[in-house]
Amino acid sequence: MINYNNYPEIKPGKKLLKRIYVATMLFVFGRAFQAVSRVDRGAREEFAQMPDDFVLDFGVVPNGPHMIVGKDEKGRIKYLGWNPAGKKITLAMRIKNIEAAMRMFTFLESSCTATARDRLIVDGDLPTACNVLHIMDLLEVLLLPKFAAKLGVKRYPKWSQLSPLRKWTSRLLTYVRLIA
Numbered sequence: 487m488i489n490y491n492n493y494p495e496i497k498p499g500k501k502l503l504k505r506i507y508v509a510t511m512l513f514v515f516g517r518a519f520q521a522v523s524r525v526d527r528g529a530r531e532e533f534a535q536m537p538d539d540f541v542l543d544f545g546v547v548p549n550g551p552h553m554i555v556g557k558d559e560k561g562r563i564k565y566l567g568w569n570p571a572g573k574k575i576t577l578a579m580r581i582k583n584i585e586a587a588m589r590m591f592t593f594l595e596s597s598c599t600a601t602a603r604d605r606l607i608v609d610g611d612l613p614t615a616c617n618v619l620h621i622m623d624l625l626e627v628l629l630l631p632k633f634a635a636k637l638g639v640k641r642y643p644k645w646s647q648l649s650p651l652r653k654w655t656s657r658l659l660t661y662v663r664l665i666a
Contacts, residue, residue: 521663
């Protein structure tokens, strides 16, 4: 007869380096949301379609890092930090685990593919969640070099969809606002 009390419970590791990387990427994306909302015309149009009380909580479950982004009183997008406590969340988007978050933020898998493979949980308005994913794709195109962005988005925009002038000016201004 096997005595289960003699065997200790095996607890999984904390994956500290992966958590730090995902937290850093969520911080960068949160600041980039704020920057691109002021710089790019297409992003402003996407944000204009969102409700006035919009607050996004994008994070990793069960207790992973978070990114809180929302509209202020003037309708501008602000990065509100990483702690969702005390904020009225209108859209919660969760990545199911740290491994799925690593696949998304190392750009091995696009957000569309992650959604299709059921790696994302959405609690809130679905059209608004689609707008958020569209803005994330735009951010990847603006922030990353072409070879990396092609991995992270479903379709890299053609010249007719995103002119080089718009791309480079938006990229430069986004970087400046991201750092400053």
